[in-house]
Structure formats: structure tokens, C-alpha cells
Amino acid sequence: MRQFNGNIALWPTTVDTDRCQPRDGRDDKATPVVGWTGSHSTAYYLEQILPALGALEREHSFDLLVVGADVDLAGHGISGRCVPWSAETEDAMVQQIDIGLMPLLDTQWACGKCVLKAIQYHAYGAPAVVSDVGVNRDVVLDGETGFLVPPGGDWAPPLRKLLADPELRQQMGAKGRAHVVANYSPAVVAGKVARDLRGVLEAGAFGPRPQAA
DSSP states (O other): OTTTOSOOOOOOOOOOTTTSOOOSSOOTTSOOEEEEEOOTTTHHHHHTTHHHHHHHHTTSOOEEEEESOOOOSGGGTOOEEEEOOOTTTHHHHHHTOSEEEEOOOSSHHHHTOOOHHHHHHHHTTOOEEEESOTTHHHHSOBTTTEEEEOTTOOSHHHHHHHHTOHHHHHHHHHHHHHHHHHHTSHHHHHHHHHHHHHHHHHHTTTSSOOOOO
């Protein structure tokens, strides 16, 4: 875009970080929940890594929670469940996730996605493992709040690391939430929008400002 107009402002997607809170009392001894949230239109991305998740479950015990789509978990030897999305249950469902997933393909369409999944996972205090595509890398700080997987890369090593280390999950999740609160909360983004619009008005981009009567 900038080759056509250098005067561009980017306003990221937000989540209500006051409403989206980490669950109380995560039990480090419980079976970890690896989760994905989306819809039938984006389930295709998740299906690409189901074979890797099935192979990983033969090494580490975990449950896969899929919110908003129905995929064949049993066919890949994966323990877990698929639940429908609803506004009434979303908080309770996503709060259960200990490690969030956001696989993508390296396409122009995917590069334009708004990373809502990863922002949500972090807001709820969970680390995320995501494809190194588009603005995923702005939300998930590699090695700090989660891990980036190169397109076509192996999802097992970062997931194996997080599944084996509850303390690391907690540390990364806390950093991820702090990152989202500081950069993707409504109050922060609203301030950016107001600042950018004020700059446009002061620059006279829409012509002279009307005089007060």
C-alpha cells in the first residue's frame, strides 16, 4: 500500500481485555488442553496439522479443544472434543486452553488475516504456537509469548516444549497477556485512532477546517 500512499495508519484488531481474563487456578498436573478457535471456513488450516498433532499425542498426553468447527479428531488418533461457538460460552471455552494454535498457509489471503485467534489466546493468558505468516509475528513474540512455525515447518518441537513445561506455559502466557493489554486492548487502540484522525484533521487533508460561528 505504501508505494501508492505513504500516509497510512494501521489499527489492529482488539479484544476486550477486561472481559477476557485468564482462568483462576490453572492445575499444572491436569492434562494440558491444546486449543483452536475459529469456524468451518478456517478449519481447513487446522486440518493441515492434525497428522502432526496425532503423532505428538503418542509422546505427550493432551486434549485438543476445537471451538467453532467440527473436524475428525478420532480419525487422527487425537483425544479431545469439538464444540460449537456461541457468545454465551466463548469465555468459558477459551479459558480452558493452555496452548493456543493458529496454523495458516503462506498465501496473500492468509497474510491479510487479523490474528484474532492469537490475540484471544494471549488475552486469556495462554501461549500460542502460530504460523510465521503475516502479522502473526507482531502478536506472538517468538520465544517470549509463544512460538512461530515457518510455513511447512514442524509443529512438534514448540508444542513438545510447552507440553513438557507447565512453568514455561505460565510465563509465556503472562507475557502474552501483558503484550495484548499494552497493544491490542480497546483503550489503547482507541487512543491510536483518535491520534491518527486528529493528525489528519490538523494536516488539512480534507480541506480547510470550518470556522466556528
